[in-house]
Amino acid sequence: xxxxxxxxxxxxxxxxxxxxxxxxxxxxxxxxxxxxxxxxxxxxxxxxxxxxxxxxxxxxxxxxxxxxxxxxxxxxxxxxxxxxxxxxxxxxxxxxxxxxxxxxxxxxxxxxxxxxxxxxxxxxxxxxxxxxxxxxxxxxxxxxxxxxxxxxxxxxxxxxxxxxxxxxxxxxxxxxxxxxxxxxxxxxxxxxxxxxxxxxxxxxxxxxxxxxxxxxxxxxxxxxxxxxxxxxxxxxxxxxxxxxxxxxxxxxxxxxxxxxxxxxxxxxxxxxxxxxxxxxxxxxxxxxxxxxxxxxxxxxxxxxxxxxxxxxxxxxx
Amino acid sequence: xxxxxxxxxxxxxxxxxxxxxxxxxxxxxxxxxxxxxxxxxxxxxxxxxxxxxxxxxxxxxxxxxxxxxxxxxxxxxxxxxxxxxxxxxxxxxxxxxxxxxxxxxxxxxxxxxxxxxxxxxxxxxxxxxxxxxxxxxxxxxxxxxxxxxxxxxxxxxxxxxxxxxxxxxxxxxxxxxxxxxxxxxxxxxxxxxxxxxxxxxxxxxxxxxxxxxxxxxxxxxxxxxxxxxxxxxxxxxxxxxxxxxxxxxxxxxxxxxxxxxxxxxxxxxxxxxxxxxxxxxxxxxxxxxxxxxxxxxxxxxxxxxxxxxxxxxxxxxxxxxxxxxxxxxxxxxxxxx
Numbered sequence: 001x002x003x004x005x006x007x008x009x010x011x012x013x014x015x016x017x018x019x020x021x022x023x024x025x026x027x028x029x030x031x032x033x034x035x036x037x038x039x040x041x042x043x044x045x046x047x048x049x050x051x052x053x054x055x056x057x058x059x060x061x062x063x064x065x066x067x068x069x070x071x072x073x074x075x076x077x078x079x080x081x082x083x084x085x086x087x088x089x090x091x092x093x094x095x096x097x098x099x100x101x102x103x104x105x106x107x108x109x110x111x112x113x114x115x116x117x118x119x120x121x122x123x124x125x126x127x128x129x130x131x132x133x134x135x136x137x138x139x140x141x142x143x144x145x146x147x148x149x150x151x152x153x154x155x156x157x158x159x160x161x162x163x164x165x166x167x168x169x170x171x172x173x174x175x176x177x178x179x180x181x182x183x184x185x186x187x188x189x190x191x192x193x194x195x196x197x198x199x200x201x202x203x204x205x206x207x208x209x210x211x212x213x214x215x216x217x218x219x220x221x222x223x224x225x226x227x228x229x230x231x232x233x234x235x236x237x238x239x240x241x242x243x244x245x246x247x248x249x250x251x252x253x254x255x256x257x258x259x260x261x262x263x264x265x266x267x268x269x270x271x272x273x274x275x276x277x278x279x280x281x282x283x284x285x286x287x288x289x290x291x292x293x294x295x296x297x298x299x300x301x302x303x304x305x306x307x308x309x310x311x312x313x314x315x316x317x
Numbered sequence: 318x319x320x321x322x323x324x325x326x327x328x329x330x331x332x333x334x335x336x337x338x339x340x341x342x343x344x345x346x347x348x349x350x351x352x353x354x355x356x357x358x359x360x361x362x363x364x365x366x367x368x369x370x371x372x373x374x375x376x377x378x379x380x381x382x383x384x385x386x387x388x389x390x391x392x393x394x395x396x397x398x399x400x401x402x403x404x405x406x407x408x409x410x411x412x413x414x415x416x417x418x419x420x421x422x423x424x425x426x427x428x429x430x431x432x433x434x435x436x437x438x439x440x441x442x443x444x445x446x447x448x449x450x451x452x453x454x455x456x457x458x459x460x461x462x463x464x465x466x467x468x469x470x471x472x473x474x475x476x477x478x479x480x481x482x483x484x485x486x487x488x489x490x491x492x493x494x495x496x497x498x499x500x501x502x503x504x505x506x507x508x509x510x511x512x513x514x515x516x517x518x519x520x521x522x523x524x525x526x527x528x529x530x531x532x533x534x535x536x537x538x539x540x541x542x543x544x545x546x547x548x549x550x551x552x553x554x555x556x557x558x559x560x561x562x563x564x565x566x567x568x569x570x571x572x573x574x575x576x577x578x579x580x581x582x583x584x585x586x587x588x589x590x591x592x593x594x595x596x597x598x599x600x601x602x603x604x605x606x607x608x609x610x611x612x613x614x615x616x617x618x619x620x621x622x623x624x625x626x627x628x629x630x631x632x633x634x635x636x637x638x639x640x641x642x643x644x645x646x647x648x649x650x651x652x653x654x
Contacts (some may be wrong), residue, residue: 035475037579042480164633189628192635196580201573202377206625209370210362223482223578230574234498251484316481 027062027285029055030088031278032079034096035068036316038195039223040247043271043317044094051275055282062282072096076104083108090285092278094118098166102127116281116291118274120167130284130291132277134269136167138299140175140220142267143244146301147185147216150242150264154184155215158207160193160200160224171220188214193224200227208235216242222249225263247271248302248310249317257307266302268310271317273297346650347596347612354616354642358623365626372505374622375615376497379507380405380566381585382614385592386518387562389610390555391459392593393522395535395602396452398556400463401563402585403470404444408567409577410474410483412437417486426492433493437571438564444470445560449553467586475579482578490575497572507569511611514565519607531555535602592617595643597650609650616646 031052036042045068052064065086069075075096082088091113095101098120106127109115117128125131147157157179162168172190179185188211193200200219207214208231217232217240219225225245232240243262245252247269255263276297284291302310358365384401391398416433423429444466451462477483485493501509522528530551533541542548571577596613598605620639624630630638 036480037475039481039578042478042579045480161632191625191632194580196583197574197576197578198581202621203625205373205377206370206622209364209367209373210626223580226574226576316479 027059027090027282028086028088029062029064029090029092029278029282029285030079030082030086031064031066031274032075032082032091032093033066033068033274034075034094035070037070039249039317040195040269040271043249043315044274046315046317047272047275048278051278055278059282059286062286064278069096072100076101079104079108083111083113088113090114090116090281092116092118092274092281094274095120095122099123114281114285116277118277130281130293130295132273132280132295132297134273135296135299136170136269137174139246139267139269140171140173141178142299142301143218143220143246143265144175144178146265146267147218147242147244148178148182151185151215153182155241156186156188156211156213157216157218158188158204158211158214159190159218160203160220160228161190162192162195162221162224164192168220175218175220193219193221193227195221195223197223197227200224201231202227204228204231205235208232208237213239216240217244219243219245221245222247222252222266225252229262247317250312250315253302253307253311256302256304257311259304264303266307266310268300268302270297270310271315272312344597344606344609344650347609347616347646350642350646350649351612351616351619354619354623358619358626361623361629362626365623370622370626372508374618375508375511376505378614378618379511380570381588381592381618382511382611383514383562383566383569384559384585385589385596385610385614386514386607387559388589388593389518389596389598389605389607390522390531391559392590392598392600393535393602393605394531394552394555395538396459396552396555397590398448398459398463398559399586400444400448400466400470401559401589402582403467403474404441404560404563404582405567405570405585406577406579406581406583407470407474408437408440408444408564409571409581410477411440412567412571413483413485413575413577414477416489420486420489426489429489430493430496433489433571434568437568438561441560441562441564441567442557443560444563445557446553448560449556452556453549453552471579474577474581478578480579482576485571485575490572493572494575495572497569510565510569514562515607515611522605522607527551527554532604536604588617589614591643595646595650613646617643 031048033044033048034041036045048066052066055062055064067078069078091108102122102124105115105122109127115128116130116132118132119134121131122128161172176187179187191203193203204227217228219228222245225243228243242264244265246267248266252263252266256266280291364370388398412433415436416429419432420429448462451457452459496506499506530546533546534548534551538548592614593610594600595616596609620642624635624638
């Protein structure tokens with residue numbers, strides 16, 4: 001037993017030293033992301049693969065390996081494999097969940113791998129070298145501010161929330177914060193539509209049954225906005241003046257671009273943040289420069305004027 | 318039975334009566350649960366009892382309800398199918414892709430939709446046939462076969478959708494959407510389909526030789542085999558019936574949103590199985606009722622409807638309320654042991 005442990009330690013040290021050696025001449029970047037199980041994650045996979053091609057063209061010495069995982073446990077195994085089999089010295093990871101991946105990532109980092117964490121921060125910041133994320137409070141704030149402006153500071157709003165997570169809480173809290181500063185505006189209710197079209201359809205149907213007058217809907221996600229709009233259409237209600245989704249899905253950016261009377265704006269929370277993270281990390285690693293500890297990619301309001309800039313017809317999202 | 322003195326006969330008649338009564342209570346347990354929920358819902362929000370809301374609830378129940386009717390056959394025969402949600406998603410995606418592809422060459426959008434519908438039903442039947450063959454001829458446990466296809470079906474949908482959504486072309490979508498949204502005699506189409514499926518299902522289960530064979534196999538497969546029942550064929554047919562039911566549900570589902578995505582039909586299998594069991598069918602097979610399944614399915618969607626219409630408890634506890642109600646209703650109709 002003891003000898004096995006010793007062997008493992010020795011081989012671990014060998015791996016570590018070979019990694020340190022490899023680092024000097026060649027960057028091997030592992031990219032670990034959740035599998036494309038919903039629209040936004042599909043976008044992440046698309047952007048990761050697209051950026052892999054771009055980076056390998058731009059920096060001839062670099063090698064990029066993209067892996068997708070179906071669960072937090074699978075992802076933990078996968079990054080181990082990336083380190084032992086693919087001999088990566090740089091890891092860009094969008095963790096499935098923060099807590100269960102903190103230890104596995106810390107293990108990888110302790111072996112000399114440079115770690116950039118994307119979107120969902122680890123519970124222990126020491127386990128990462130750099131953090132690139134979208135702006136979740138901003139996501140709620142920008143939507144609420146646009147809504148307040150558009151409704152002239154008064155009106156009744158219903159909210160559809162995502163899956164109960166820290167991300168969702170941050171967004172909704174920031175949204176409510178802005179609405180509170182407008183005494184004429186009121187949030188009637190906020191229920192979970194789970195970032196899912198079908199659930200959002202049902203929740204919206206029931207909102208329409210329950211509230212006879214709704215001025216605006218914050219669907220907080222473009223997939224949910226699809227379900228919301230179908231429910232409004234079916235009920236033939238005309239009191240709703242505004243539906244705002246979010247995350248910049250191509251279908252919804254197109255609606256904003258074409259001047260849709262109800263979908264007047266969108267807020268970015270682009271899956272392309274994985275591309276930004278990969279580019280920033282690659283540049284820092286190849287040139288040997290340092291990378292900022294935290295990079296926040298702001299949530300930007302998309303309106304008719306700037307929509308063309310955020311429209312990517314090739315992306316699945 | 319030996320002839321008994323009058324007094325004993327009378328008391329045994331009273332005993333019979335009590336037994337029948339208690340059996341009746343078991344049978345109507347889910348219905349009582351539904352009525353109580355309805356009263357609670359109306360009390361909490363008067364809008365609950367409006368015609369519009371009831372039609373909404375019944376319409377959205379139609380998908381799960383129709384699948385649950387097929388599932389009743391499978392469970393009564395002693396089987397299970399975990400793949401129905403993924404199957405619905407894959408059928409939805411495939412039929413949308415097919416309709417989009419042929420829309421360019423076929424001028425009439427109505428014909429495109431008809432081809433799409435036939436394709437969905439055939440695909441459902443084929444998936445069911447594959448399950449049935451693997452389970453009977455391949456002698457693999459239904460739990461394992463359908464757990465495998467659960468993953469396979471959804472993975473292929475995700476692959477076809479490239480992780481995003483598969484969306485129906487607008488022109489076809491306009492022709493197709495009345496299948497979900499329009500009404501006949503003031504009742505939405507999906508409710509009619511649900512009703513017809515339930516009636517046919519009930520008829521087949523209780524009034525045909527096939528239905529009796531299904532129950533016989535579920536209650537004792539060996540005995541059924543000795544009685545020269547073609548167990549394999551009957552079993553395969555239950556999976557084909559379920560596959561067709563999933564096809565029917567998908568045909569109604571697609572016009573609602575006009576799209577399929579990797580979240581389509583997520584956890585439908587559990588909702589369908591829960592509807593069947595809450596409705597009084599034994600999970601071990603042998604006996605069950607279509608009417609119970611229908612009530613079970615409605616009950617499940619009424620719970621979430623009431624939760625949406627009120628805000629008395631934290632949204633984080635929705636699933637807990639559903640769990641409690643399911644357990645209470647299952648207790649009310651618990652099987653006689």
